[in-house]
Amino acid sequence: MQIRVDLAKIIITETSEQQIIVLKEHDGERSFPIVIGIAEAFAIDRRLKGIRTPRPLTHELLASIIEKLGGQMEKIVINDLQDHTFFAQLLIRQNNELIEVDSRPSDAIALGISKGVPIYVEEKVFRDAQP
Numbered sequence: 001m002q003i004r005v006d007l008a009k010i011i012i013t014e015t016s017e018q019q020i021i022v023l024k025e026h027d028g029e030r031s032f033p034i035v036i037g038i039a040e041a042f043a044i045d046r047r048l049k050g051i052r053t054p055r056p057l058t059h060e061l062l063a064s065i066i067e068k069l070g071g072q073m074e075k076i077v078i079n080d081l082q083d084h085t086f087f088a089q090l091l092i093r094q095n096n097e098l099i100e101v102d103s104r105p106s107d108a109i110a111l112g113i114s115k116g117v118p119i120y121v122e123e124k125v126f127r128d129a130q131p
Helices: 038-049 058-068 105-115 123-129
Strands: 002-011 018-025 031-037 071-082 085-094 097-103 119-122
Touching: 002 038, 002 123, 018 038, 031 038, 031 105, 038 058, 038 105, 058 071, 058 105, 071 097, 071 105, 071 123, 085 105, 097 105, 105 119, 119 123
Parallel strands: 071 119
Antiparallel strands: 002 018, 002 119, 018 031, 071 085, 085 097
C-alpha cells in the first residue's frame, strides 16, 4: 500500500554537505527525514519558491525534456529503504504508457515539486523509517 505524503520541511545548513527534507503523511501524523545533498536541497528550495535561474539547471532541464517529449510526471514513489538509503521511482506517463524511472528521492522531488507531482511512500518504507 502507498501512503500519500507532503514535503513538510526542508532544512538547509550551509555549513554541512548533508541537508534534510521531512516527509509527512498527507492525512496523518507520521513523518520521517531523508538526508540529501546540498545541491538537491537548493534545487528543491528554488523550485518551491519559484526562483528562476538565467539558464536551466539540471532539474529544470530534465523536467523540460520530459515535457517536450510528451511526458507528464504522474507521481513519485519512495519504494525502498536499504542500509539508510532511500530509493524512489519517478512515474512518467507518455502516450498512455506508464514509464518507471529509478531515481533518488531528492532528484524526483526536485523534478516534481514545482509541478505539484504527488509523492507516495510504500507502507513498508514508512514503517522501516520510523525511529
